[in-house]
Amino acid sequence: MTTTGETFESIINEFRETSKEMIGEEVHEGYPLDEGLYHGMKQPFEVDGPPFQSPWVLTEKAATAYALHIGDDNPLYTDPEYAKTGPYGCQITPGTALIMARTPMWHGPEELWRDRPGGIPMANFHSGTAWEFYDVLRVGTGFRTTSKAKEVIEKPGSRGNLFFLISDVNYWDMGGDLLGKCYGTLIMVPREEMGTGRAMSVERLGERMMYEREAGKYDEAKSKEILDLLEKATPRGKDTLYWEDVKEGDKLPTFIVPPWTDQDWSVTGFIRNGAARGYAFEAGYNARKYKLLAGFAGNAYTHPVTRWPWAHGEEHGDALMAAYRGQALPFDWGGQRSQIPQALMSNWMGDEGFIRRLQMALRRPMYYGDVGIYNGEIVKKFKEVQKGEPGPGAVDGERTYYAVGIKYEGRNHEDQVFVQGTSCVYLPSREGGKVELPIPHIALPEAVPYETFYRDWY
Amino acid sequence: MAEKGDLKEFLADSKKLIGKEAPDVANGISVVDWTSIQKFCAALGDVNPLYNDMAAGLGNVYNTLIGPPGIVLSARTPNSGASYEEKDYGLRKFTVGVSAQWEDVVRLGERISNSLTVTGVNEGEKWGSRDTAVVESTAKYTTIHEGAIAEVKGTSTLVSFNTGEEWLEDRDIHQYADEEIAALEKDLDAIPPHRGKVPLYWSNVNEGDKLPTLVKGPVEYNSMELWEVAMAQPTTASLGPVAHRQVLSRPGQRTVNPTTGWPYWYLEQTFKDLLSVRALGFRSPVVRGLQRFSLATQVITNWMGDLGFLRSVSLSLPNHYLYGDTMWVGGEVVRKFSENVGDAQYNAVEVKLSAKNQLGQTLVEGTGVVYLPEKGFMVGLPVGNPWW
Secondary structure, eight states: OOOTTOOHHHHHHHHHHHHHHTTTSBOOSSSSOOTTOBTTOOOOSOOOTTTEEOSOOOOHHHHHHHHHHTTOOOHHHHOHHHHHTSTTSSOEEOGGGHHHHOOOOOOSOHHHHTTSTTOOSEEEEEEEEEEEESSOEETTOOEEEEEEEEEEEEEEETTEEEEEEEEEEEEEETTSOEEEEEEEEEEEEEOGGGTTSSSOOGGGTTSSOSOOOOOOOOOHHHHHHHHHHHHHOOOOTTSOOOGGGOOTTOBOOOEEEOSOOHHHHHHHHHHOOSSOSSOOHHHHHHHHHHOOBSSSTTOOBOOTTTOOTTBOOOTTTOTTTGGGGTOSSOBOOHHHHTTTTHHHHHHHHOTTOEEEEEEEEEOSOOBTTOOEEEEEEEEEEEEEEEEOOSSTTOBOOEEEEEEEEEEEEEEOTTOOEEEEEEEEEEOOBTTTBSOOSSOOBOSSOOOOOHHHHTSSOO | OOOTTOHHHHHHHHHTTTTSBOSSOOOOOSBOOHHHHHHHHHHHTOOOHHHHOHHHHHTSTTSSOEEOGGGGGGTOOSOOOTTTTTSOOOEEEEEEEEEEEESSOEETTOBEEEEEEEEEEEEOOOBTTBOEEEEEEEEEEEETTOOEEEEEEEEEEEEEOOTTSSOSBOOOOOOOOHHHHHHHHHHHHTOOOOOTTSOOOGGGOOTTOEEEEEEEOSOOHHHHHHHHHHHTOGGGSOOHHHHHHHHHTOGGGEEOOTTTOOSOEEGGGGGGOTTTGGGGTBSSOBOOHHHHHHHHHHHHHHHHOTTOEEEEEEEEOOSOOBTTOOEEEEEEEEEEEEEEETTEEEEEEEEEEEEEETTSOEEEEEEEEEEEOBTTBOOOSSTTSOOO
């Protein structure tokens, strides 16, 4: 895609400037849900806002499906009968499910990365999330959200500058209670070989790969090691873990995701609310050729084997198309990986623990065949006072919580770190009793800046 | 422990399940919400507003959005392999035929109940030098208040295969020549839009009339992924540790990933996975038979207009529809007739459906029956007991 007078550099400069101009504005990603709507079709969901109402409602079925799709079959999340006897008296789902109510990602000005025919020459990577949770997510909850552009940080990379785009997302229930906040980090990587559009010429495919990798190989011994870890990675459940019984230096039991599969990528499509990821067959062809789909309409790829010039660019799942993103193998979606580490904490803390903060920075893609081995350690033990205020959207009161700070990371089978992060978990205490929810808070808590949540955010 | 490739044990085990609920196919969707319909349409490339657009739905005879007829497959797929998952028989399963009859349209918000019964287990025809088994399973779909919606019978062929043996299909991804690409673009551009709100009256249809040809391809990863999502099978909707435990509980679905060597690979996902499809016996990913069936029915629904009703379709699905393949599906009116069902009379048309790929191989053969309106006469639904 070339528009008269535009060059790779001019597009990147335009991206830089217009992204900065968006700071403080509502981001139109996830809402209104027009991505995926075909030409002439009407938006079926409520679009008034912000805050925008999410079409995703946490039914029992949705709650269970959510947990299973991030590899967590903890009965507190998947078994309504078990959950009835738990601390909340009902089924809940992991707090990271808020991402289903709205993506925390911001890719810059949508008129460039999404709506410009042919897209822009930048590879996008969901590279981190930092969560603050104020309550658990109970079955029956509906959601309203806002997402604002918060920061643009330009950092040097090995092949030029990278753009870190930070968002500030608020999630409320339909009664106006704040359930959580998320600060998303998305990296846009300018790639000269893409020319002036999102899909590079097929002749340049493979020219500059971001990583050179082969799929992991598993013999009997390696497979057994993985099996052993899988068997041990079970939730603590009803056996209460008291704050007084943990200490700095304690290790969390390993959580493991076995060799990454095609299915592990596809599950993200199952749970997705709103429209599917594009249309197949003639509708997809027409969308790409005649720009009949809202968002990504003009992004056509030439298939490297069939030679079909109007191919869908499924870079994550299709082993032959991954090179269009500079990847040697199918790879995971960072947004999905941002939800998986919660199981490391929730398996360890038991039903009565509460993840108050959860941050992660994604270091490299997780590729087809990669094992994900998550380990964590308690690095801080402390008490924390949370103070609220009266009024709409706030929770009044002042409470002391018994907290632990956890540093964790995920490594693949080659011992490379693919995710690292921190978490703050509130535990029940013999001295202070159960973890009282919701957490007292003011109506609109200030956003935590990138430089704060980026490291040692307990 | 079953002996791999020995069909006798499989047949004996499976015959015990005849007349019983299929143990190997889980429920998919239970509510036909907008997202479920849209995902199904996306997988077919069907943008008919009758199925996609809320505003168009309110202005139609059904007073709401409806799903394409095949949406019932999202509630349960009639592709049981009987005892196939219970032991490691070393079998691969493919849907080779589908027959469906509908009693009513499926409306937005409908809550669907279903049953899926194993209705036949037999020895099949040879697949090259290999013996096969055939399993038939029949799904009945109703509203939760037991209003009949549809009955669909699927036929699955099961054949033995172990990685490294002679391929079940020895064909690489098709590479299109420049002239093939130009011709394909021309054919795709020539597809007329769905008929939509302009009624197709029975009296205006003649035997010998041709239905507009649909062009389905080249098949991409996305085409198959969207179908998998639309089918909403819980066994394909879980990640990592959970999926692993599901594989352990289904020995017949477990295989070794030929790329990584991981010995707990779920066979179902080999269908669309370029890096593990060799374990299925193919060089390139394979479109599911039920998707092929649903794509073919779109030829009729595009043609019949909003007031037409697809009564039945019965198709055999020979050969294989692979990643990179294109399928040209066409139809022809072969019979006009009237039939009485229950309290109602219907103006019917029988359509012959056929499809071929870019190599000239037949991919679909069969017929469908459509009920069409006539001036002053609507198609009364549910069939046989119209209620307005």
